[in-house]
Amino acid sequence: MVERGRTAAALDAWLVFEDEAGFSTTPPTARTWSRHGHTPVVRVRARxxxxxxxxxxxxxxxxxxxxxxxxxxPDARPDGRKSFSWKDYRDLIQTAHQQLGGPIVLVWDNLNTHLTAGICRYIAERDWLTVYQLPPYAPDLNPVEGIWSVLRRATTTNRAFADPHDLITAVRRGPRQLLQYRHDVLDGCLAGSGLVSTRP
Incomplete structure (x- = not known):
């Protein structure tokens, strides 16, 4: 990770970590308070x-x-695909470049979609984009894993979703409300990964 940090500094680039996660209408459960001898029950109407x-x-x-x-x-695809395609990752990276306004050093895992010919060609054709792969089985090195943990605790834990649309609304709203403008939370996820903070 030191090499990635040095590369980002040398290029005056953003150090960017990517990860993806799935959320289900079956809510995760966590500890909560209750009367002694009365186990809390979360009833889920949407099966x-x-x-x-x-x-x-x-x-x-x-x-x-x-x-x-x-x-x-995307919720609906003509081909029925339910996961991200390499074009989805391409569009996300392109959006980041436009919003950040500078070079990017991207760090992500070895998901097969990250290694397709299409995304490799896209990366090779962008001089503002440098990509590093995380070692296999090293989710603890990715700050985005911490973000998923915070998001689940804050928006989905112990919550009974009425229907799939309720889940979609909560998950889409969660990052915007909790993290997009909470720089301290994002910095905390970086610190939690054990990596040296890039903050001055």
Missing amino acids: SRRRLSIAALACYKPGEPSRLIYRPC
Whole structure:
């Protein structure tokens, strides 16, 4: 990770971490308060197994407030695909470049979609984009994993969703309300990964 940080500094670039996660209408449960001897019960009316996938970029640069850029997976596709395609990742990276206004050093995992010919060609044709792969089985090195943990605790834990649309609304609203303008939370996720902070 030191090499990635040096590369970002040398290029005066944003250091950007990417990850994706899925959220289900079956809510995760956590500890809560209750009367002694009365186990809390979360009743779920919607038995749908509907899931929503979301990809996020945690963006860091010395002297700049940390940023979170995210995109839910499109709900309806002509080909029936339920996960992100390489074109979705391309569009997310392009959006980040436009919003950040500078070079990007992107760090992400070895998901097969990240290694397709299309995305590799896109990366090779952009002089403002440098990409590094995380080591296999190293989610603890990715600050976005911490963001998913915060988001689940704040927006979905112990919550009974009325229907799939309720889940989609909550997951789309969560990052915007909780993280997009909370730079301290984003910085905390970076610190939690054990990486050296890029803040001055």
